[in-house]
Amino acid sequence: MSGSQLLSMRGISKRYLGVQALDDASLDVRQGEVMCLLGENGAGKSTLIKILTGSVTPDFGVIELAGEVIEVRSPLEAARRGISVVHQELDLVPDQTVAQNLYIGREPTRFGIVDKARRRQEAADALERVGAHFSPNARVRDLTVVQRQLTMIARALTVNARVLVMDEPSATLTAEELSHVFTVVREVASGGCSVLYISHRMEEVFEIGNRATVMRDGRTVAVHDLAAVTQDGLIAEMLGDQRTLVDRPLRDGSHTIAGGLDIKSVVIPGVLEISGITAPRGQVTGLIGLGGSGRSTLLSALFGAIKAQRDVTLDGRAYHPHSPRSAISQKVGLVPEDRKSQGLMINRSVWNNLIEPSLNQRLTMPSQRRFTTPRSVVSALGIRLSSLTQRVRELSGGNQQKVVLGKWLVDASTVLLLDEPTRGLDVGAKADLFDEVHKLADSGTCVLLASSELPEVFANCDTIHVLYEGSLAGSFHPGSNTVDQVLQAMLGVKGAQ
């Protein structure tokens, strides 16, 4: 299926203040193939992509497209040359409709006037291709994260792309939605368009990819035919030789410490009706379900971020958070689903972001020299940065995600509500994160973990609660239930237990 050389990037280097993001990196892509780009958080994948798509200028390096040396000075120029991209961070205009967003900057016109009917029609077609079930007239602000992601992919498809770049498109998609996307990707590739696919999920890489390029510390370390390598081999290459991943036993739920959250009922009329979930201290309690099943809504309600009727106790006492502030004062922390819009102030420093939740009891700002907890949180989570005063936007996606969790470790929250906390983390970082979460649980923290990745939940939770369309569809134990039983419940099959 893979044809002649289409794209070649050679000798690409890029230095930022304090970091060599890319150091003589290279990338070759053939026509019609799906090339996967792998590497740890901060390896330089996104930077390489940004150079290809004209949003960052390299210090050195040559880009060749179809045998011609090109210089990509702006994203618009990249689009004109047929390089289309779905970025890691969603960049849509929230107050405009989906159709408007799809055609931003290149609206279809008739006699110089935007042809709205045609735009709506074409937008609807593009949305259908990615298997999205919402109207092109919907406002982006009202969409869920998943729907926004699909919008981004649809946008990339509306350009007649020669190279389609997808930087972690799957981080927020459920299995079902992802398979839609994969169908689209295959279709696009068989039409002769090359796809550059970045993901930290190895199964996906093997499912969709033809070849893989592995990056480490800003360099390209290997290129493989995916049919000829093993997952473990790739992981070892990504992580370098200083560490390995080992199997860890399933959690058995036996280690319980008195207290924790007892969710007798949480109700939001018409949206959510949950009762009978307990999250004891000392355990990791999992929440799983399809997109729109109510996981995030439940966590937001428990954090006081949205209005709900709550009958909940924390350590035996009534727990009524009327605002995030009051939840935080009871040592409850939330890692929200969308780090960019809900979790981070990306233009402020790592330090400012990390200490934010711990400021509420204080009057004056702590000094960086005396207040050393943030620094130890940074090393506990292995956040890669050049200094604490570096702006969060300058960190790689995975490292930004770690900052969102770090915020709650600075002041040692004793109830952690984690909504897709591993979004964008590499394999090693994921394992590190769960090590940290297990350690916290073992020391008496109550952890509620919402995720759309079943294997991840299965491997790391003591109990798994399945939500389906806003209510509890069943509770399972990884020790005594099978993955299949959980999956059945997720899909709404009655009596799965």
Place this chain on the structure above:
Amino acid sequence: MTQVSTQGAVTPPVGRGESRGFRGRTRSLIVRFNLLLIFLALCALGAILSPNFANPNNISNLLQQSSLVGIAAIGMTFVILTANIDLSVGSVAALAGMTVAIFIAGGMNMWLAFALSVAIGLIAGSVMGGLSAYFTLPSFMVTLAGLVGIRGLTYLLSDGTPVTGIPDQLAYLGSGRIGPVPVVGLIFIGVTVISALVLNFTVFGEHVYSTGSNPEAARLSGVNVKKIITITFAICGGLAALSGVLLTARLTVGQPTANEGLELDAIAAVVLGGTSLFGGSGGVFGTFIAVFMLAVIRNIFNLMGLGSFYQMVVTGVILIIALLLNRLLENRGKR
């Protein structure tokens, strides 16, 4: 995915190459202090063009003239840092300048009248800010309503005529000097220093920045965003009122037409000073310098005997150039 755990050395958290290098550091210093450099260059230009420029008397006049706008601009900085805007400062200043005159004419103790008038500004600001924050109305519209409504109220209070009878002690605050330094200048410097301390060293200040950077993330980190916004409007209203009272003190009459267009001067100074209209970045130091810069430009024109029409045109052009320069230096640091 298999169940995995890590073993062995953990990646060092601090990236390769901690040092920033001399070139990097100088550049970031230039970005940070470019306004100050432009300001100093302008002063040098002034000194060359007119021998009177560096005269202590002239400098002291400069301070006298720019301080009242400056005080209002400092308040405006708080509001703009939260990504809001206050168009009502001119009207609030006029109202407070009028009430202080009316209170005193009615026989009230002048310090009480002073304090009450500033409090009126504070309340006006918090009402507008509160309306905007708690009912999620755009602050642009709420304060535009304030601009019109409060100005009207000022006319109503005074029947459209000036009110006289400001005692000497109060007049001293507005036009007096301690040695060569005007009293209002000292007040302006004091207000700036206190505001800088509040913004940089208190949690309230930090919350102002977080609210402007990302209100949703701030709320989910426990910041009472609505309260913070309301307080910044109260500060802005209070400082506008202070500016208005000081103007009445200087003119020794309360005029209903006073301070027209103050909001534009204040906003221009804040933005020229490098505070982003999108909120979350900037500070009062930039505003402080920018206020002087605008005054120096005006001053140079006066000394050269050019009319105010030229001044207006050139001020506009300089505003644009300074903004472009700011943006250019900023992008240089980024890409």
